[in-house]
Amino acid sequence: MTVYEKLLQVRDRKGSGYFVLIDPDKKSESETLSIVEQCAGAGVDGILVGSSLLLSQRFNSTIKAIKQQFNIPVILFPGSTIQLSEFADAVLFLSLISGRNPEFLISTQVLGAPIIRKMALEAISTGYMLIESGKTTAAEFMSNSKPIPRDKNDIAVAHAMAGEYLGMKMIYLEAGSGAIHSVPETMIEAVSAYVQIPVVVGGGIKTPEEARKKVEAGASFIVTGNVLESSENLNLIKEFAQAVHWKEENKMELQRFRKVK
Ligand code: 1GP
Numbered sequence: 001m002t003v004y005e006k007l008l009q010v011r012d013r014k015g016s017g018y019f020v021l022i023d024p025d026k027k028s029e030s031e032t033l034s035i036v037e038q039c040a041g042a043g044v045d046g047i048l049v050g051s052s053l054l055l056s057q058r059f060n061s062t063i064k065a066i067k068q069q070f071n072i073p074v075i076l077f078p079g080s081t082i083q084l085s086e087f088a089d090a091v092l093f094l095s096l097i098s099g100r101n102p103e104f105l106i107s108t109q110v111l112g113a114p115i116i117r118k119m120a121l122e123a124i125s126t127g128y129m130l131i132e133s134g135k136t137t138a139a140e141f142m143s144n145s146k147p148i149p150r151d152k153n154d155i156a157v158a159h160a161m162a163g164e165y166l167g168m169k170m171i172y173l174e175a176g177s178g179a180i181h182s183v184p185e186t187m188i189e190a191v192s193a194y195v196q197i198p199v200v201v202g203g204g205i206k207t208p209e210e211a212r213k214k215v216e217a218g219a220s221f222i223v224t225g226n227v228l229e230s231s232e233n234l235n236l237i238k239e240f241a242q243a244v245h246w247k248e249e250n251k252m253e254l255q256r257f258r259k260v261k
Contacts, residue, residue, distance in 0.1 A: 003046075003073050003090035004124050004169055007221070010045045011198055015247035016215040017045035018240055021077065021202070021225035023177075024059045025051055032062050033069060035228065035237075040070045042238040043245065048223060049088065050077035052138040052177070063087040076121070079142065081112040090122035092172070097163050098129040099145025126170045126200075127163025129156065131183045133204055137176025150181065153190040160191045160199070170221075171195060175203030178226050182210060185217035192218025208236065208243035215244055 001009075010017040020039050022032055036047055049063055064087040066074055076091040078084060084091065093116070096104035116123050130140055130147035140147055148156050160171045173183045173191065182204040192199045201214045202223030211222045222244050227233055242249065 003075065003122050006073065007045070007124075007198065011220045013247065014045075014245040016219060016244045017221045018043075018211075018244040019046045019048050019075070019200075019202075019221055019223045020044050020228060020237065021048040021050070021177075021223050022062075023051040023225060023229075024049060024062050025054060025056045026229055029058055029062050029065055033065060035234065036066050036070050036072065038234055038237050040072045042241045044072065044237065044241055045221070046073040046075050048075050048077040048092070048225075049085075050079055050083050052079040052142040054079065054083055059083060060085045060087065075124070078112070079139075081108055081115060084112065084115050084119060084121070086119040086121070088121060090124055091116060092126045092128075092170070093123035094126050094128040094172070095163075095168070096130070096143055096145060097127045097159055097168075098131075098148050099143055101143060101145045104143045104145065124170060125168045126172050127160065127166070127168040128172045128174060129159055129163075131156065131173055131175050131187065131203075133175035133182070134180030137179055137203070139174060139176045147176075150184055150187065153187050156187050157190050157194045160195050164195045164197050168197065170198045170200055172200040172202065173219075177203060179204030182206075183214070185213050188214055188217035188219050192220075208239040211240055212243040212246070215246060 063085045067087050074088045076088045132147040132150045175183050183201050198220035200221040201219040205224050206227050
């Protein structure tokens with residue numbers, strides 16, 4: 001079964017899925033491994049690895065170590081073609097469809113495609129959409145593209161539909177790492193009403209309650225990165241997973257109800 005098929009199964013079974021984003025520049029290998037251990041224990045559905053920039057040398061070795069020790073999908077979320085690793089399970093093959101910069105619409109993809117083939121990585125075609133979030137984010141600056149205004153749901157919907165009609169398999173609504181404001185629920189609701197493919201939402205999500213609102217608005221997958229960078233927040237991983245996996249909660253309630261009966 002492909003990683004994408006597994007993700008569709010997660011959406012069906014759990015309601016929505018939860019990804020934790022690891023930036024190899026921000027953590028040592030041992031810190032990363034201890035976060036992944038907690039993720040595996042909490043039922044996190046995948047580890048995303050990537051960032052807008054890559055300064056450290058430990059990208060490949062970190063992914064290799066994760067895969068040696070844990071049975072959890074590792075999905076690359078690359079800011080550039082140097083962020084590819086044969087040890088990962090799949091790569092979000094991103095095209096920045098909210099922007100009009102050909103470099104991130106198609107050029108880097110042309111450079112990356114032969115590398116992905118050589119590494120035998122599963123490519124998950126993803127329409128990546130930057131959404132205005134209160135400040136200039138690294139993704140916006142590095143991609144030299146404008147985000148979609150946060151109050152323009154119709155523009156977001158049209159971009160997402162175009163992505164789906166182009167054959168993309170997921171839409172990623174991105175407020176940007178460390179965003180002041182996460183993607184508005186009204187926009188998630190509008191986009192997920194129009195597209196059938198999974199809608200991934202990330203950027204600036206700080207609490208499980210906030211994640212839950214995104215899921216209730218229609219997000220199929222939630223991504224958090226920054227919030228778990230401080231070690232005292234690591235206990236939130238389980239809470240995030242529970243907030244996102246809303247179908248499991250219903251199942252638990254149903255089981256409780258059955259016992260009472
Ligand atoms: C960034 O969507 C991800 O690409 C996660 O953002 O780090 O703000 O959680 P945060």
